[in-house]
Amino acid sequence: MASDGSKPSPELLEEFSQxxxxxxxxxxxxxxxxxxxxxxxxxxxxxxxxxxxxxxSRQLSQLQRAGLVCCERDGVRAIWRTDDDVVEDLCxxxxxxxxxxxEQQLKQLQAVP
Amino acid sequence: MASDGSKPSPELLEEFSQxxxxxxxxxxxxxxxxxxxxxxxxxxxxxxxxxxxxxxSRQLSQLQRAGLVCCERDGVRAIWRTDDDVVEDLCxxxxxxxxxxxEQQLKQLQAVP
DNA sequence: GTCGTTTATGCGCTTACAGTCATAAGGGTG
DNA sequence: CACCCTTATGACTGTAAGCGCATAAACGAC
Numbered sequence: 518m519a520s521d522g523s524k525p526s527p528e529l530l531e532e533f534s535q536x537x538x539x540x541x542x543x544x545x546x547x548x549x550x551x552x553x554x555x556x557x558x559x560x561x562x563x564x565x566x567x568x569x570x571x572x573x574s575r576q577l578s579q580l581q582r583a584g585l586v587c588c589e590r591d592g593v594r595a596i597w598r599t600d601d602d603v604v605e606d607l608c609x610x611x612x613x614x615x616x617x618x619x620e621q622q623l624k625q626l627q628a629v630p
Numbered sequence: 631m632a633s634d635g636s637k638p639s640p641e642l643l644e645e646f647s648q649x650x651x652x653x654x655x656x657x658x659x660x661x662x663x664x665x666x667x668x669x670x671x672x673x674x675x676x677x678x679x680x681x682x683x684x685x686x687s688r689q690l691s692q693l694q695r696a697g698l699v700c701c702e703r704d705g706v707r708a709i710w711r712t713d714d715d716v717v718e719d720l721c722x723x724x725x726x727x728x729x730x731x732x733e734q735q736l737k738q739l740q741a742v743p
Numbered sequence: 744g745t746c747g748t749t750t751a752t753g754c755g756c757t758t759a760c761a762g763t764c765a766t767a768a769g770g771g772t773g
Numbered sequence: 774c775a776c777c778c779t780t781a782t783g784a785c786t787g788t789a790a791g792c793g794c795a796t797a798a799a800c801g802a803c
Contacts, residue, residue, distance in 0.1 A: 522667070524666075527656070527660075530656050530660055530663070531656050532728070533653070533721055533724055533725075534653065534654050534655055534656045534659055536724050537650045537720075538650075538651075538654035540646070540647065540650035540654075541647050541648075541650040541651035541653075541654045542647055542790090542791075543647045544792090546647055547640075550637045550638065551637070553635075558749080558750095559749075560749075568792085568793095569792070569793055570749085570750075570751095571750090571752080571792080571793070571795095572791075572793070574750060575751085575752085576791090584727070584731045590750095592749090592800055592801060593748070593749050593750070593799060594748090594750085595749080595750065603723060603724070603726075603727040607650075607720055607723055607724070608638075610719055610720055610723070611646055611650075611716070612642075612646075614649075614714070615645070618697045655760095657761080657762090671780095672779075672780065673779080681762085682762070682763065682764090683780075683781095684762080684763070684765095684780090685761080687780060687782085688761085688762090688781085689761090691781080703770095703780095705769095705770060705771060705779090706770040706778070706779050706780070707778095707779065707780085708779080708780065
């Protein structure tokens, strides 16, 4: 990383890993995907994912701490939304990595006999 | 994600999360950073990180399965290397996210009084 | 005020995995 | 062959965190 040959500090490394840990849980990724469709309250997310209310609430607050989602309150209702494209960009990069890896494996198989 | 409004399949979501899980451990990120400096064997990585030999070996094989590192054997010695820039690109995106977030917070604080 | 609804949180269970130690496996050297 | 060096792996422990249940807190409707 850092492309200039320098190594990132342990603190930065820790922050990176914490951020990636957020995305290492399918449940949280799924919630982010659902919110990409548009702002929703927890009830709608329960319907879309099947997770328990408490679970969803917890995961959303984790994502909120990282600035990946935010909510505006309508009385007691909380409407959650995501206005950040980082996760989408990250996933696209990873997907490209998957594809390049598969193409490479395919080539190696084709090259033998 | 998918930017066309469609939601990725549960299987793809699972693969994404597994990949991010790899990066959710500071030890693995650090190993990747060390290998960015140039190919090394396990002994050199022990010296650079202070981790135990078995720990390093395990983490490297996890990274290898994901195609993030590979090793060429020199007799019994294993020289590990990373020739993929995905992780670096991912970290740069995340770092931009951090910076934008901090700038936004700064603006909000400046706007108040 | 009471009641119903929506979200947040304390508690407990359970699973996953980082990390260590000891050991095995594979290769070099005499 | 025996001996040493390097890496991989089985067994184990401790801890972090997902997940649900029950409950509390906050707000609106009556």
